[in-house]
Amino acid sequence: MPSILHAKQILKLQSLLTRSQLSVSSTTAEVPKGHFAVYVGETEKKRFVVPISYLNNPSFQKLLSHAEEEFGFNHPMGGVTIPCKEESFIDLTSHLNSS
Incomplete structure (x- = not known):
């Protein structure tokens, strides 16, 4: 059951991202x-800007869950907001890029 809920969250996030990208201004x-x-x-x-993978x-996913708890999926900046230290995010994405 948790995997079904997780899949629904990913689909919801992908839908939000698609809508956000469609409404992005030319600037x-x-x-x-x-x-x-x-x-x-x-x-x-x-x-x-990070890969969908x-x-x-x-x-x-843990970062996204924390972001959902704090902000929900309605983000005023038009994209997903992740409430963590920039250094922590860079460390994580560097690790993801190297694997």
Whole structure:
């Protein structure tokens, strides 16, 4: 049952990301196909573009669960906001890129 709930959360997030990307203004940097934008930081938010394949990683899923608990899936910046230290996010994504 948890895997079904998790799959529904991923589909919900993918739907949100698709809508966000469709409503992005022309002044915002483009997001390449197969990627999505996230905003990371505890106070000042920095934008990162990451591969959709990260959605399958348990560590990244944990970050997304924390983001959902804190912000829900209605993000004022138009992308997913992840409330963690930028350094922690960079460490995680560096690890994901090297594996």
